[in-house]
Amino acid sequence: MLSADFLDLGKEMEMVNAKADLIHLDVMDGVFVPNISFGFPVVEAIARCARKPMDVHLMITDPAKYAERFASAGAAMISFHLEAVPEPVELLRKIRSLGVKAGLAINPDIPVERLFPFLEEVDFVLIMSVFAGFGGQSFIEASHGRIAAVRDEIERRSLDVAIEVDGGISSRNIAALEKDGASMFVAGSSVFKAEDPAAEIDFMRSVR
Numbered sequence: 395m396l397s398a399d400f401l402d403l404g405k406e407m408e409m410v411n412a413k414a415d416l417i418h419l420d421v422m423d424g425v426f427v428p429n430i431s432f433g434f435p436v437v438e439a440i441a442r443c444a445r446k447p448m449d450v451h452l453m454i455t456d457p458a459k460y461a462e463r464f465a466s467a468g469a470a471m472i473s474f475h476l477e478a479v480p481e482p483v484e485l486l487r488k489i490r491s492l493g494v495k496a497g498l499a500i501n502p503d504i505p506v507e508r509l510f511p512f513l514e515e516v517d518f519v520l521i522m523s524v525f526a527g528f529g530g531q532s533f534i535e536a537s538h539g540r541i542a543a544v545r546d547e548i549e550r551r552s553l554d555v556a557i558e559v560d561g562g563i564s565s566r567n568i569a570a571l572e573k574d575g576a577s578m579f580v581a582g583s584s585v586f587k588a589e590d591p592a593a594e595i596d597f598m599r600s601v602r
């Protein structure tokens with residue numbers, strides 16, 4: 395939703411409710427990332443009209459402080475960054491105890507192997523394919539190999555962990571990313587900046 399028209403969020407939500415599988419909300423605190431996005435008033439407004447699960451991606455330094463409040467606001471999934479919480483097990487368990495799917499996110503410069511000790515504790519991992527902080531960045535090609543490496547490890551250990559990819563996703567790379575092992579694709583500007591966002595989501599599904 396970071397790329398949506400916030401002056402016309404109601405209309406944007408109609409499109410997203412009709413076309414998307416998840417509503418991905420990028421929450422930034424201006425400390426963990428050099429940008430501030432939106433907070434509870436916007437998340438709660440979206441929650442009131444959301445008809446698809448809300449996927450809250452916390453790009454904040456202290457996710458433990460706010461996880462419960464995002465769960466109360468209606469999040470079905472909450473992810474936070476391993477860079478922000480190097481010992482993430484307690485928070486992952488807390489999120490799951492709230493009945494919310496827990497995810498661990500990493501930026502493109504963090505080796506994916508750093509996720510491996512925690513794969514038993516997560517419902518999904520979020521592989522950033524741009525650096526967290528801003529919408530509209532170009533996809534980093536090395537993400538393909540990183541996703542495949544995580545998929546191989548998940549398969550090797552027969553775990554039930556989904557791979558979400560976030561940043562620069564479009565009809566040009568979605569098929570390859572699915573082949574790499576990703577099953578959740580966060581598309582912001584490629585959808586909202588398209589002439590017809592609803593048709594763009596249909597097109598992205600058709601090329602998978």
Ligand code: ZN
Pocket residue numbers: 418419420451560580
């Ligand atoms: Zn995100």
